[in-house]
Structure formats: C-alpha cells, structure tokens
Amino acid sequence: MAPIDLNSDLGESFGPWPMGDDGSMLAIVTSANIACGFHAGDPAGILAVLKEAAKRGVSIGAHVGYRDLVGFGRRNMEPTSAELVADTIYQIGAIQGLAKAAGTTVRYVKPHGALYNTMAHDAHQAADVIAGIKAIDPSLVLMALAGAPIVEQARAAGLTVVCEAFADRAYNVDGSLVSRRLPGAVIHDPEAIASRMLRLVNEGRIIAIDGTEIELAAQSICVHGDTPAAVAIARTLRDRLIDNGVELKSFAHG
Template sequence: MASIDLNSDLGESFGPWRMGDDLAMLDIVTSANIACGFHAGDPEGILKVLREAASRDISIGAHVGYRDLVGFGRRNMDPSSAELIGDTIYQIGALQGLARAAGTTVRYVKPHGALYNTIANDTRQAADVIAGIKAIDPSLTLMALAGAPIVDQARAAGLAVVCEAFADRAYNADGSLVSRRLPGSVIHEPKAVAERMLRLVTEGRMTAIDGTDITLEAQSICVHGDTPAAISIAHMLKDEFAARGVQLKAFTSMDGGANRG
C-alpha cells in the first residue's frame, strides 16, 4: 500500500486573533508544524496545540521563521549568519520546552514562509539554518521543498531530509512555488487539489501553472492551515487517498522516509 505524510502549519493564532482551525486539522493530519513565536503563535496557544497533538500521537515539527510578526513571516529578510543561527536555535529550543511540558517531542524542523522559500536556493541562509539545527539537535529531520538545492545541501551536511510538496499552492515549471503576489498562486478548490495530489503520489508528477508537467519526489504533503478551505481540502485529500488505497502515515514512522547525507 502506498503511503504519504500529510502536514499542516498550526499554532499560529496570537492572543485574540485566531488563525485556522487547529483542532479540526489535528484530526486529519499525521504531522504538525507548530509555530515557535517569531512569525506567529503565543506560548499559551502553542502549548494547547501541542497537548492536543500529543493526545492524537501526531508527529511534531518546529515551524521556525524570520522575526516578523507583522508580516506573518512572509516578508523577505537578510539577517546576519549569527542572527539566523541564533534565531533558529532559540525557536527550536522554545518549542522543545513546551513540547516536553505537553508530553511530546519535537521530531523535525520545517522553516516557514519567506525563510522557507529563501533557503530553498540561498546557500548562505540555508547553511545558517542547517547549522542552527545541528547545534541544538542533529537528530532532527529537516523538511524542505522537493527538488530544491537545499535538499542536497542539508544531506551533505549530515541532516536527514524529508521532501515536501504543497497541496494548495501552484508551481512554476522549475519546481518553485508561484509567488503569493500572483493570481492563481493558491488553489482553493478541494477536488482540484485532491486530483493533483493523487497524481503526485501515484505518478510523481503534477501540472505547473503554465501547463507543463513537472516531476517531484515528495514524502510529505502540506495543507496550509490558514487557507480558507483548509479543512475541506484536508478532508478531501484524506477521503480520496483512502479510496485509492493510499495510507496517511507520518514520515517519522516510515522506513527510509527521511534520507541523511
């Protein structure tokens, strides 16, 4: 039976401002990327999500980002190496402490937003994030954009890497994500999302925004928790996968799910 990990970005509410439906998403996904307070999230809310995830035996990842609460971590930044290494260590350490209190463990790291997109190709910032991960816990897996240069860079540095595809984001012909500033960058129709992800899992291919076919090798699929149709998309994916004999399973429990350099 084919299997795939399904992840979502959670714990991103801040005080009275609510972002997504974390509890509903936790009933569907197999891995949860939990905000660490820099781009979103507050300690009380993060701890609550961690406890709920622990009760469901969901795999936990640190969703580290730029220090950018106002921009939700989606604005490009150019921190020094010392800053970025320190920020990476700080965020992972904070989530590890909260996870311990919640009775669970941080298993992987998935950078957020602009940081995620930048380090996909920026070797300097990628090296800083990799260095931060290795400094605090080299056993952590890095979740990275399938096909991006950072995958080989992180493996060469000794990190385990799991490759990720995005269910609700459009792709360029080179395998990069279409900028959120452009029309059509986010796909909102659950059935369309499910069809393209089924093709990815069964064929390793999907259609780019210009109509060309691209090849992607991914062990995890992300549904953004802040997408308006997020819960409907996640339910549709779960149902369609089940109907086609595809099992949802955390990559941390799969043999060979993450590869180390």
C-alpha cells in the same frame, strides 16, 4: 505504494486573534508544523495545540521563521549568520520545552514562509539554518521543498531530509512555488487539489501553472491551515488518498 505524510502549519493564533481551525486539522493530518512565536503564535496557544497533537498522536515539527510577526514571516529578510543561527536554535529550543510539557517530542524542523522559500535556493541562509539545527539537535529531520538545492545541501551536511509538496500552491516549471503576489498562486478547489495530489503520489508528476508537466518526488504533502477552506481541503484530500489505497503515515517515528 509508499505511505505519504500529511502536514499542516498550526499554532499560529495570537492571543485573541484566531488563525485556522487547529483542532479540526489535527484530526486529519499526520504531522503538525507548530509556530515558534517569531512569525506567529503565543506560548499558551502553542502549548494547547501541542497537548492536542500529543493526544491525537500527531508528529510535531518546529515551524521556524524570520522574526516578523507583523508580516507573518512572509517578507524577505536578510539577517546576519549569527542572528539566523541563533534564531533557529532559540525557536527550536522553545518548542522543545513546550513539547516536553505537553508530553510529546519535536521530531523535525520545517522553516516557514519567506525563510522556507529563500532557503530553498539561497545556500547561505540554508547553511545558517542547517548549522542551527545541528547545534541543538542533529537528529532532527529537515522538511524542505522537493527538488530544490536545499535538499542535497542539507543531506551533504549530515541531516536527514524529507521532501515536501504543497497541495494548495501552484508550481512554476522549475519546481519552485508561484509567488503569492501572483494570481493563481493559491488553489482553493478541494476536488482539484485532491486530484492533483493523488496523481503526485501515484506518478510523481504535477502540472505547473503554465501547463507543463513536471516531476516531483515528495514524502509529505502540506495543506496550509490559514486558508478559509483549509479543513475542507485537508479532509477531501485525506479521503481521496485513503479511498485510493494510499496509506497516510508520518515520516517521523516514535
């Protein structure tokens, strides 16, 4: 059985407004997608999370997103190619600088929210983000939605891609994520989440929201850090996987 990576979106607090329990999540996950200041996060808070991640040996990814603090990066946007390429470079560069100061290194890029979902199927925006990554550091791994067109597009462009599944999100029959605007889009039961992810790891299958069984090949599992039960979900999932002989290990080396 191949090892599996557990990742979470962290560093999203802003000034005096906390978002999630980053310290507890860093004790559970093997990779951390760190906000870059465009959809969430501030420099001091991001640096603190990076230092804690370095102390715990958690791999670091740049969680790049649309320039959308008010909407938490979850609103669809249509930046020009020049804007999106430059925004991608800018965000990665910011995290690379902070990571160096924290004694760690950025190993991968995981787009956030609306950008992530748009890129999964929009070849134009995907190409812009891919171009931004290649311009600043082509050795960075891209984390992308398992089964989506972006996976082959990025690989064809020369990037290494890690496919991701979402522990606490419902899936459509085509492998896309159910819109957060719809009921049932976010799953909250830790035991149910642990069971479905164990089956995904063992069999490569998951049940879509309409009851259809779909195939999904993933090397990393995401647990969102901003939901009320995030830590309980992540801990239950980690324990279930370990108890069933699954090795938890980041895909990023070094």
